[in-house]
Amino acid sequence: MNLPFEKYQGAGNDFIMIDNRSGEWNKLSVSTVQKLCDRRFGIGADGLILINSIPGFDFEVDYYNSDGSKSFCGNGARCSVAFAHALGIAKDTVFFLAIDGAHNAFIKDNQVFLHMNDVADMDTSAKDFVLNTGSPHFIHFTENVADFDIVAYGKQIRYSERYKQEGINVNAIHQLDEQSFEIRTYERGVEDETLSCGTGITAAALALGEKNNIKGAFEYQVISRGGSLSVRFVRTDSGFNNIWLIGPAELVFKGTVDV
């Protein structure tokens, strides 16, 4: 069967987008997702996203990592908003459902603003912080991300006794100044470094906000290998709310593929 798709990227985190509002592709198998995401034998992507119809929402974002596992994907959600806008589904603000719950989002000045869910829990008991921003993240603070072996370190953490069952995304971050940091990420389910990771960037911003004891509203500018994004949040005594992940999401090409 001929499957129409659109390839999007958000700060270098790239996705195969499929308009599945008809439900025609509900039976896409894990092995087909893996094959389509393969960078040699398929289209090539960090993940694949089905845009589904669902009552009570503008659409549903059904995200698959390139290994076929499911999770919440911040950059994928942002690309979904841009795709939905191009399809004419979305109005100014969209309301969609993802695996971690409901989200609002809008597009302004070619940037997608994605409202992330509140975060109340963060494990700060060790030098590395651990939290969940829709997907689980391990935050390692370092002085130099450029020379950091994020793949070796990421695999070591992700396949450790503590994390090997569920897996975890591993981020190395270096604060540049009061309002900016750089980041590299090893992603669970891609099992490699990605050029940027939206939930990772968000987790890193909240971890830095905690480490720096930020109070109230704040914004970090974030430098990833795939481009710049920003994260806004409000830190209160009970955690973080009003969290926004902001960045680009662009169409790369359209095509059809035989599945």
Ligand SMILES: N[C@H](CCC[C@H](N)C(=O)O)C(=O)O
């Ligand atoms: N690999 C992640 C999901 C995608 C995260 C990333 N692409 C993002 O933008 O949030 C996981 O399995 O938890």
